Amino acid sequence: MIAFENVGKTYPDGTTAVEDFSLEIASHEAVVLVGTSGSGKTTLLRMINRMVDPSRGRVAIDGEDVAGLDPVRLRRSIGYVMQASGLLPHRSVLDNVTTVPVLRGTSRREARSRALELLETVGLDPALARRYPSQLSGGQQQRVGVARALAADPNILLMDEPFGAVDPIVRADLQQEMLRIQKELHKTIVFVTHDIDEAFLLGDRVVLLRPGGVVAQQGTPQEILAAPADDFVRSFVGADRGTRTLHVEEIEGRRIVVDADGRAAGVLEPPAGGAARA
Amino acid sequence: MSTRSASATQVLFDAPGPRGRARIRLLSVLSVLAIAAVLGLGLWQFGRNGQLAADKWLPYLRRDYLAFLGEGLLGTLRATAVAAVVAFPFGLLLALGRLSRLRVLSAVAAAWIEFFRGIPMLLVVYAFLLALPAYGVTFPRFWMLVIPMILVSSATTAEVFRAGIRAVDRGQHEAGAAIGLTSGQTMSAVILPQAVRLVLPSLVLALVSLLKDSTLGYVVSVNELQFQGKTMVSITRYLVQTYLVVSGIYIVLNILLTRAAHLLDARMRRRAATG
Numbered sequence A: 001m002i003a004f005e006n007v008g009k010t011y012p013d014g015t016t017a018v019e020d021f022s023l024e025i026a027s028h029e030a031v032v033l034v035g036t037s038g039s040g041k042t043t044l045l046r047m048i049n050r051m052v053d054p055s056r057g058r059v060a061i062d063g064e065d066v067a068g069l070d071p072v073r074l075r076r077s078i079g080y081v082m083q084a085s086g087l088l089p090h091r092s093v094l095d096n097v098t099t100v101p102v103l104r105g106t107s108r109r110e111a112r113s114r115a116l117e118l119l120e121t122v123g124l125d126p127a128l129a130r131r132y133p134s135q136l137s138g139g140q141q142q143r144v145g146v147a148r149a150l151a152a153d154p155n156i157l158l159m160d161e162p163f164g165a166v167d168p169i170v171r172a173d174l175q176q177e178m179l180r181i182q183k184e185l186h187k188t189i190v191f192v193t194h195d196i197d198e199a200f201l202l203g204d205r206v207v208l209l210r211p212g213g214v215v216a217q218q219g220t221p222q223e224i225l226a227a228p229a230d231d232f233v234r235s236f237v238g239a240d241r242g243t244r245t246l247h248v249e250e251i252e253g254r255r256i257v258v259d260a261d262g263r264a265a266g267v268l269e270p271p272a273g274g275a276a277r278a
Numbered sequence B: 001m002s003t004r005s006a007s008a009t010q011v012l013f014d015a016p017g018p019r020g021r022a023r024i025r026l027l028s029v030l031s032v033l034a035i036a037a038v039l040g041l042g043l044w045q046f047g048r049n050g051q052l053a054a055d056k057w058l059p060y061l062r063r064d065y066l067a068f069l070g071e072g073l074l075g076t077l078r079a080t081a082v083a084a085v086v087a088f089p090f091g092l093l094l095a096l097g098r099l100s101r102l103r104v105l106s107a108v109a110a111a112w113i114e115f116f117r118g119i120p121m122l123l124v125v126y127a128f129l130l131a132l133p134a135y136g137v138t139f140p141r142f143w144m145l146v147i148p149m150i151l152v153s154s155a156t157t158a159e160v161f162r163a164g165i166r167a168v169d170r171g172q173h174e175a176g177a178a179i180g181l182t183s184g185q186t187m188s189a190v191i192l193p194q195a196v197r198l199v200l201p202s203l204v205l206a207l208v209s210l211l212k213d214s215t216l217g218y219v220v221s222v223n224e225l226q227f228q229g230k231t232m233v234s235i236t237r238y239l240v241q242t243y244l245v246v247s248g249i250y251i252v253l254n255i256l257l258t259r260a261a262h263l264l265d266a267r268m269r270r271r272a273a274t275g
């Protein structure tokens, strides 16, 4: 479990990135922090692995204040996927993935065979292992980033806009891959994005942030869609633009869900027990 | 690449019209003629003074003359190589010192670098030749040349390394930290390999200036090329010819090194461009 307890961050230059933020993230839960640029998402994420130390309050993992942990050991036990450029350009894909396990004392041979498995897990052809990051597409690079973060088999995975720099089609692909991996591995994931669709897709719980790390609303995607807390949330989730309104049409005796543009989104199952009556 | 730079020139300068082109052609022809005239005048002067006479040039094909100059060439290369092998790593250490978060270390490194970067190398050589011996500190002649070369070159390459380290993407420091490298490991395993690759062409050029610096060997009588040339002049009295031959050798060496630097640079660029 990860707990933010009234944390705040004021950078040395006087910028207050986070005012007063509290949140509990259960083990094996995927929480998405979503908000506009500069709302303090990266700052909050980095408090977990001590790349940023909070100015106020504390962050605890399983009840233990991270401030008391050795940052290097802490970071080796937590997977971190950065936005583009997080890979080491002068090292091969394989070496990028094996860096942390080797540092933690795994034998090179073992780390390599595990790395090859991981590449497959994230949907990469192991034949790419000998290439350098610059010889991969953006989407492939991000997959390597995910594989690297998983390499030390961490319980916690931090992801900072990992799919921000790839085109929408590849992004959709990576998102599906992410869902599959999470189903398989059950990590505790803290995911940062400014794409609300991505947040709703990947998050068990979504935390919507205003500038200053102020929580505008948090809850399951369903809860947020059902009852946006205020106009800020409503505009962020696109509810007021009608982009998320769906309605039901009866076609040939079946109830079809149709979106705002008139495209069919799916078939509405009758409520449990209703089938017998029909 | 070439097509792109061509179009860039076209953006920056109006493409010349027919009259402009004619003028450019005329100017080119005139400047070539002017250069040829100067060269010709020089040659004519030499010829008039008998400097072009075959008997003044043919000796440079004699085996013993060649061996004599060859020994000088070897001395030059040895001094340059030894100086580079010590100066480059030392320069890297100085750069790391200057970038250190320890104020004292950073200040000492900065002062050292600025001092040796600002002072003419000849003065340093004189210090080793004249000043230090007065205090009873003497070095073999070879080191009286090479130590000043090291001191001056390490200061300039320190700045090259520092620029390289600075040029590595800031995100790479974060990448190192994020995967759990200590700051020392980040520097040695992530930043430095990239920085060194970036500055490799500049280091080859630093080799060119080391090669030129080694000519000060004549001050301390080290058997490098320049000194051998000087000795040869005093024996043969063929001043013009000897120095022309010696310069020719230096120029060829430096052209080779510079070509190597350009090739390296182009290769780096191609690598980067595949990203």
Ligand SMILES: Nc1ncnc2c1ncn2[C@@H]1O[C@H](COP(=O)(O)OP(=O)(O)OP(=O)(O)O)[C@@H](O)[C@H]1O
Binding pocket: A011, A012, A013, A015, A016, A017, A035, A036, A037, A038, A039, A040, A041, A042, A043, A044, A194
């Ligand atoms: N090292 C720093 N020094 C000073 N100010 C900083 C620093 N890092 C971030 N900030 C400021 O803190 C605020 C929050 O930054 P942060 O990076 O957490 O935002 P973010 O939500 O991740 O934004 P984005 O979506 O653009 O990545 C911004 O105003 C930013 O300018």
Ligand SMILES: [Mg+2]
Binding pocket: A041, A042, A043, A160
């Ligand atoms: Mg960010």
